Amino acid sequence: MSNLDPLVKIENLKKNFGNFTALNGVSLEVFPGEVHALLGDNGAGKSTLIKILSGVYQPTSGKIFVEGSEVKFSSPRDASNVGIGTVYQDLALNALTSMTRNFFLGREQIIGPPPFGILKSKEMNKIAVEEMKKIGIFISDPEQAVGTMSGGQRQTLAIARAIYFGAKVLILDEPTSALGQKQQMEVLKTILKVRDLGNIAIILITHNEIHARLVADRFTFLSLGEVIGTGTPDDLKDSDIKRLMAGGAEIGDLAAELKR
Numbered sequence: 001m002s003n004l005d006p007l008v009k010i011e012n013l014k015k016n017f018g019n020f021t022a023l024n025g026v027s028l029e030v031f032p033g034e035v036h037a038l039l040g041d042n043g044a045g046k047s048t049l050i051k052i053l054s055g056v057y058q059p060t061s062g063k064i065f066v067e068g069s070e071v072k073f074s075s076p077r078d079a080s081n082v083g084i085g086t087v088y089q090d091l092a093l094n095a096l097t098s099m100t101r102n103f104f105l106g107r108e109q110i111i112g113p114p115p116f117g118i119l120k121s122k123e124m125n126k127i128a129v130e131e132m133k134k135i136g137i138f139i140s141d142p143e144q145a146v147g148t149m150s151g152g153q154r155q156t157l158a159i160a161r162a163i164y165f166g167a168k169v170l171i172l173d174e175p176t177s178a179l180g181q182k183q184q185m186e187v188l189k190t191i192l193k194v195r196d197l198g199n200i201a202i203i204l205i206t207h208n209e210i211h212a213r214l215v216a217d218r219f220t221f222l223s224l225g226e227v228i229g230t231g232t233p234d235d236l237k238d239s240d241i242k243r244l245m246a247g248g249a250e251i252g253d254l255a256a257e258l259k260r
């Protein structure tokens with residue numbers, strides 16, 4: 001497989017809930033080392049699309065290909081087995097336990113047979129710190145409770161965990177929406193670091209067009225279950241979607257900040 005082949009390809013995906021059509025023939029491709037932003041207002045169908053991609057819902061019709069092979073998921077486990085890792089907004093972290101315990105959550109490295117085995121704490125701490133560092137966040141105390149970490153660090157933890165456990169396609173559901181501006185920048189930097197790894201395809205769900213312009217290589221704009229625009233951030237300049245220009249002045253400052 002070369003970088004010219006999409007890691008994920010969605011073809012004419014439709015989803016009906018009863019006689020309501022939530023997705024009406026959506027197609028998109030995401031390549032390794034690419035951030036693909038999925039934009040659209042509430043009700044556009046973003047969550048429905050990622051739930052289908054992560055095995056939560058089955059499509060009414062249409063096809064999904066991962067690394068060239070058609071896939072059909074009957075559960076989230078099926079999706080995760082082919083390398084689709086989804087980081088949901090709630091992050092599925094336990095604030096009261098350590099960063100390392102959250103990193104391994106249920107997949108701890110143990111010496112000896114369970115339930116009497118001994119946790120390989122040192123090794124696990126080292127892995128958790130290294131994996132976080134690869135995507136730009138240095139944590140000096142991996143035993144610190146997740147509740148003491150910043151919002152941006154937590155998001156990075158959930159991302160690092162998904163990658164370490166095999167995500168080739170990383171789906172991020174509104175990763176910046178619950179954060180203040182400084183933390184948002186931290187998460188965008190993390191996303192760029194993941195992109196720099198080169199082998200992962202990132203689908204970034206957001207309703208923040210400014211963030212999409214800052215980090216996305218391509219975008220797909222959904223409205224009422226249909227693709228109403230697709231292209232590169234530069235294409236947005238001439239777009240009819242006037243809202244996208246609202247952040248024009250602000251975007252230069254943010255882009256400069258991201259480079260630091």
Ligand SMILES: Nc1ncnc2c1ncn2[C@@H]1O[C@H](COP(=O)(O)OP(=O)(O)O)[C@@H](O)[C@H]1O
Binds near residue numbers: 047
């Ligand atoms: N389980 C469901 N049953 C019925 N309708 C649903 C269901 N999930 C989503 N919808 C409808 O599908 C449309 C798209 O929803 P959603 O995918 O959540 O959009 P978004 O994430 O872009 O806000 C909405 O009109 C929503 O009410």
Ligand SMILES: [Mg+2]
Binds near residue numbers: 046047048
């Ligand atoms: Mg949604």
